Amino acid sequence: MKLVRVSIALATAAFAGLAGAAEPIKIGFSMALTGALAGAGKGALIAMEIWRDDVNKKGGLLGRQVEFVYYDDATQPAKVPPIYTKLLNVDKVDLVVSSYGTNEIVPAMPIVMRSKMVFPSLFGLAANEEFKYDRYFQIMPAGPEPKLDWSRGFFELAAQQKPKPQTVAIVAADAEFALNAAAGARENAKKMGFKIVYDKTYPPATTDFTPIVRAIQATGPDIVYVGSYPPDSVGMVKAANEVGLKAKMFGGGMVGLQFAAIQKNLGPLLNNVVNYDFWVPEPTLNFPGVKEFLAKYQEAAKGKGVDPLGHYLPPFAYAYMQILGDAVQATKSLDQAKIADYFRKNTHDTVVGKVQFGKNGEWATSRVLMVQFRDVQPDNLEQFAGPGKRVVVYPKAWKSGDPVFPYKQ
Amino acid sequence: MFSADLFANAVVSGLLLGGFYAAVAIGLAIVFGQLDIVNIAHPAFIIAGSYTAYIFNSTFGFDPVLVGVAAMPVFFAVGVAIYRIYYAAFERTGQESLSGLAFFFGLMFIIEVSLILVYGVDYRLVSAGYATGALSIGFVDLPGRMLVPFLVALALTGLIWLYLSRTFMGRAIQAVAQDRGALQLMGADPIRIKQWAFGIGIATAAVAGALLIIIGPVEPSVGRQYIGRAFAIVVLGGMGSIQGMLIAALLLGVVENMVATFYGPSWAPAVSFGILLLTLAFRPAGLFGR
């Protein structure tokens, strides 16, 4: 056991320097900088650093400069508890925020709860369902019933079409988010009177998706809801195109179609796909500051091997820091109870629009958008930077166009 | 749900997928099957091949398959260099079994992380005209994205088979693991033969990598998904037999797609690896061992 203690001593010594200077406000978090979620994690970090620089340029928080203390969790949940205990007990950070993704957020919960810290969190799906921690605030606009709200728009859109589609196929990757999305879709479909004719999952490591799409085709569904991750989203869209999927609506919960590189590669294959999103450069969503933020992000992202446009996660990563910063400024303190109160009681202006928190720290009202790809040209990245390619078709409040139905003529 | 066209498509798409698997496994069939070198980093080399194809495709617009073929000499040279290290550190001292395995494990991480350090973790894709659209024959669809890799893989397999069975070097490669002392008596230097063969094995990764990135998006760690599959195919194919490897790859593709079509895709890996486990337990020489 000697070695453990020696190494701990070493680690402590290494950080004595940091812990000594109490001047700046320290915000701690873990982030997936390697491993499966690193693509998103690195993009989020760039956004957060833009926020930090913005704030510091304006004089910091409470007159103190803001400093980040963050560690790579390598997308391994087991690394998260030591990281957060270190942040809180060794680095003695003043504030914490979460890593990206449910798997990396939940392991931090018990630790953050024990210290009664406010925990702004970045894209955990229903992560607070079990804990019901009242200082947890989720920036992902999934709404008070995240699992249901996620696909509500998709099915409502379908139900509005004439003639009303009757049958639905649900297919999802064997992994956390996709299965939750599919579970919500199942409920929504039943509620809105659709008949589920296909309901299966597939391993994320699948190479060829054509047999899956064909099996779906064979059941003749009117609409197809897909819960998938980036590589399989690509595979699914390609396979649907190759097999000539005859569904009238296709898409739903596909992660990855929000990313520029994938959009560019899929090009016209995306046309008429209806998929969820949280922010797109449509006129209805032109919130104050978002353009400026994206310009800075796109500059910073060059050569970093992350999403070059950064529409999906980065604005939200910026926004959750924005709210935290505002809370500190407004309450003029680092008192966690006061900050939490501020989070709870106010509507927050951010680059992703007005945010209000409700039950379990989720958004009080859902803002899961359904966007439809339109008029996409092949092999062109720039087209996605502007409006018109991803038309918001749901919900009404943010709508920028009407859905084209059916998916394939 | 069963129907003739579904069945036919499952078989055909399974064959196409299996063809691609053959490209992934052929390098291992040489290196592991014939030289008995447990190169667990082979899929990492395939990913390196994908990135090579990606870089030349995205900057110069070259065809990924052509890039893959053009990159073969470079991969070959890398393979030769790695074999030299492997030989000097392990084979010569008789440490190859456990230490050699760990060596390639480490190599896999080094390749993976180096790619991450240089190119980041974002998904990479290539564009090629044939990668979209499908050829339809009757009620059977042949997506270009799968068909082209299938044909290239078949050509690669055929060429390697011809090389191994028709050339002096090829026959020597087949012989070297069977009896290296006897090979020496034929006037061949076993070390040079193995080095050459290892180079060829790695060179195939350049092409397999190009095929992988035609089929779908790639990031540095997706190679891990193919470790189990590639070894399974080589073992099922009876180690080192190129025909056996091809049959095993096609079979695995068809089985996976049949299960995915008719039973549920989430059971596909259990079925294919279940077959491997049973084969190992009851017929360790492989299904097609000769």
Add this chain to the structure above:
Amino acid sequence: MRGWGFPAACAAVVVAGLAFTELADNPYYFNAAYVILQALIMAVAWNILGGFTGYVNFGSAAFFAVGAYTSIALLKAAAVPLPLLILAAALVCGLIGLGVGYLTLRLKGVYFAIATLAMGIVLETLINNWSYVGGAKGTAILTPDKHLWFDSYSEMLFMVMLLLALGSVAVSRTLSSSRLGRGLAAIRDDEVAAECSGVPTLRLKLVSTTVMGAMMGAAGAPYPYFVSYVDPLSAFNLFIAVNSIAMPMIGGTAHWAGPVVGALLVGSAQEVITVTISSELNVLLVGIMLVLFITLAPQGIVGLVRKHWKKRA
């Protein structure tokens, strides 16, 4: 370390651990130590089959994950206390280990390694499709509030892990210097000669795989409490398998202390690097250390030290 030395050292470590939980109130140390101890148990367990007996297991992560999922399944059914969870996980994984042991009847060397790899994938697929324990989407497990006399649950989990680690080191050490250990070494060196010397090779290999499985299962049992959320992707993480091979190889596989030294060194280095450099270099480190050690010091650190002692003696 003859006679009373080892038990005394163990007792000292336990006392130190207890004192540590009393004196230190910084949960970081406990959480970081937990991760290192978990890796240590896995490395020690792997080495019983891989180092002592000479059979390479690629499926360590599967044993670990099944251990964790045994806990989850039991917790879903009833409020089973932690010691029982550990016992049950050890039992289940020991049985799986027994099954794997029968594979050694027909499979040697690389074939055995590949079979364990395949077994891992089959088990992962099973868990993926078992919705009772959350299936592929994973499941949240709340850490209970009760934690004996410890200040926090992380202190208690640390102490549990410390005891498990000491237990597995003791088992491994006893094995290596016992009749059984010599039997295993004989199998590793030459199975035919071992059999002809009266060693019941199959029986010993079964013992070896069973003990390995049980240890790995026990290491996985407290994991759901540690991370609060388990999904198959992270429980079957390749890194667990890699570490449990790399650590004994770096420390030295021939001696019981090898995996201990390797795990303490590499595990601590990983923790330190996570909170210092914290980047891709973390992953690169394992790769480079592994390659350097096996090319330059194939007997591992313990091997180097022993060689040095022998030279001086």
Add this chain to the structure above:
Amino acid sequence: MSALLQVAGLAKRFGGFTALEGIALDVAPGERLGLIGPNGSGKTTLINCISGALYNDEGRIAFEGRDITRLPPFQRARLGIARSFQIPKPFRSLTVLDNLRVPLEYAARTRSAHRRAEDEAMRVLESMGLAARAHQDSAGLTQVDMRKLELARAMAAHPRLLISDEAMAGLSGAEVDEVLEILFKLNAAGITIIMIEHIMQAVMRFSQRVVCLDAGRIICEGTPEQTVANADVQRAYLGA
């Protein structure tokens, strides 16, 4: 006196190749039997069948009146059949002493105290002239010592029957004498010995009875003198 080892009608095939056929052989307690035959005549296959490393296809093998035909090798070792290997197979990672402890603890069942197994091992090593090497790694031994270790390990199993497979191949004249002396000593202590050897002088000196194999069959059995004079044996060696 009933036979210690009885082999009857034994046959062994590898694929289409018949390695042994119709082997009948009785070995009396305390006997020194020489097993000779030209290369490839099946000597090693026969002792593999007796020790259990291979299972015979036909026939039966009995040891001390007990049928052992289907027993796994470790049980035969425990019953008292020990062997040395033609190409030494030491447990390379163990010390010389620990090499002996394996059979002592497993075959000879010296389960008593830790110390006693060690003392016993030392005693065997001393009798083989290997005591000085006790704490060395076995992998580093010279060829002669490795062959002695091979015998010592077999001895440590407390066998009733010792099968020595070419323990002298490649040794010098003096070294051959050394090993022979050891074997005589063991025999004097009551151990039955089957010796396979190419060095004829050694066989002739050592054996009370010689059995000659050729092409998988026993072609002659008798005293050394009878065997050497036998026309079949001469034909087997010198050809026709």
Add this chain to the structure above:
Amino acid sequence: MALSLEIRGVEAGYGAVRALHGVSLDIRDTETVALLGTNGNGKSTLMKCVMGMVRPTQGSIVLGLDGAQHDLTRLSTEQIVNLGVALVPEGRRLFPKLTVQENLLLGAFRPLARGAIAKNLAFCYEAFPVLQERRRQLAGSMSGGQQQMLAIARALMSAPRLLLVDEPSVGLAPILVSSTVSKIKELKERYGLTVLMAEQNFHQAIRIADRGYIIVHGEIVFDGRSVAELEQNDLVKRYYLGT
């Protein structure tokens, strides 16, 4: 066109075991020399020394070839093979998972032999019709006698000048031994080979040998300068059977 092999005072062994104690012998052009003795006396080791597979600790092995002298103790096996020396190894050492034809073609690996490959293959098939019949069969699946034929044919494929044959009779039924030995004689005459044959089977060996040496325990104990000398010597039995 002259060939000679001169072995002087060769000592060799494995690890601490010395298998050869100062062996000297000579072979002249187009001779067939028998190296006689029972197993374990060093015959194979001597063959391996000539082929560069075992390095002598002392002594010299010089191959005289068309006026040039080659010190074989300094050359690699590949280089020795390239000089035109071929060994039919003990135990045949075929590539069991390759076909008969593939085995034969591997025999012609050395550059000089590749040119004449069609001619040599035709010769081999003519000399061993059974090999032609079974050319697509896996070498490992053939009978012992056929395998021995293949091993000899494979060595001939390298178009050797000096052919070493190590224990061709092992594991063969008497009738096959006799036909194998006859075959070696036939081939020798046809190709004008020089042959060194290690053999235990005394009577078969001297049937085709011009002369022979008896090796016991790593030493040449008898230099039979003619077959007659060997046949009439009662020592042979004594050396063989240790009486």
